[in-house]
Amino acid sequence: MPTSRNGLRRKIWVAFILQAAAISFAAVLGVYGASAVLKHVLIQQALQQEAAHYWQRLQANPGADVPDTYNMTGYLVPAGGSADKVPANIRELPVGFHSLSRAQGGSLVLVEQDGRGHRLYLLFKQEQVDSLAFWFGMAPLAIVLVVIYVIAWSTYRASKRAVSPVIWLASQVQRWDPKRPESAILRPENLPTDVEGETLVLASSLHDFASRIESFVERERDFTRDASHELRTPLTVIRVAGDMMAGDESLSPMARKALGRIQGAGRDMEALIEAFLILAREGDTGLPDDDFDVCDVVREEVDKARLLLAGKPIEIRCVQEQAFHLHAPARVLSVLLGNLLRNACHYTDAGSITVTVRRGSISVADTGVGMSPEELARVFEPFFRAGDRKKDGQGIGLSIVQRLSQRYGWPVRLESEPGRGTTATVSFPNHRPAA
Structure with a gap:
């Protein structure tokens, strides 16, 4: 107890x-x-x-x-x-x-x-x-x-017996796993004989509440599992079909431009689905923790970002000043960094995008449109889009970045000036130096 x-x-x-x-x-x-x-x-x-x-x-x-x-x-x-x-x-x-x-x-x-x-x-x-x-x-x-002492002790014993059912109920609820509350212990047939009156009403209400939570958790788990499978399957078909069509040299310039937009939208959709599935599982992403080299993930995401810059006079490069390792799901870092890179690519028309790896931090600096102090204050709000709102994008990329950074304890900081670009820096307090 x-x-x-x-x-x-x-x-x-x-x-x-x-x-x-x-x-x-x-x-x-x-x-x-x-x-x-x-x-x-x-x-x-x-x-x-x-x-x-x-x-x-x-x-x-x-x-x-x-x-x-x-x-x-x-x-x-x-x-x-x-x-x-x-x-x-x-x-x-x-x-x-x-x-x-x-x-x-x-x-x-x-x-x-x-x-x-x-x-x-x-x-x-x-x-x-x-x-x-x-x-x-x-x-x-x-x-x-x-x-006086005898009376006080007797009264205390009587009071303790009166509140013992409440204490027992609190001890049972305290041991509950929020993901799997064990409501069976609060069924009427499983309650101690001294649980009665208001305590019985409270136990019954908690049993009903926990049963509903179990149902909601199971429904959320089923949805996440089904969405993970059912949403990825058609996107995979779209991506493969797009790659096959891109190899057809007989496509007209207009058709190839439309195909490029389809492929870009597919990649964006895949990234969004990946991020939403991670955020949908509170406390448990379903992804294993790995010990990995951060530079490997950075290079992979930079290579993916180059596909978004096709036809733009932009140089994207990766600068490795000091490598380090993390113990976390590598896929989470990929989603976080991918959203920062897509945001930089969308709002940069010319110049450069530089990803710098330092000990315990990754920064993504672009020479894009930048943001005013007022826009910078709202940049993490869902569906808020700074700069040129005619550009592609849903306005939720940085919101996803912030939620992932809060989930894993990776603080993110933005610095920006209008017309001079934006720098996003993600810190990793629990990093380990590379061997």
């Missing part, structure tokens, strides 16, 4: 821990306050009442003894008499209630004086106060905290 730091079970556990800690803090604070009240209010009141009672006794009986019990000790200093019997640490205390520090004896002291000048000292032992505070404060507090 999921054990991530942000899991539902962990959040519930943290919530109960924080709740128990907050209640414990409040209970301790309350007991501490009660202890302070016990020391400074109740005991003071008791000592004052004891002093008032003694003054009454002393008035009725001048020889009445001062209070002297287990917890309290009293001292009386008659008017004008000596205070030698009074402990030195309280002898000089003024009239009122005093709390002595432990260094001074740690007692609570009440000093009173009647109208005749008699002074009474009453001492309440601090250790007795602490003992009372413990037995009437800390001991009940400990019992209360134990009860």
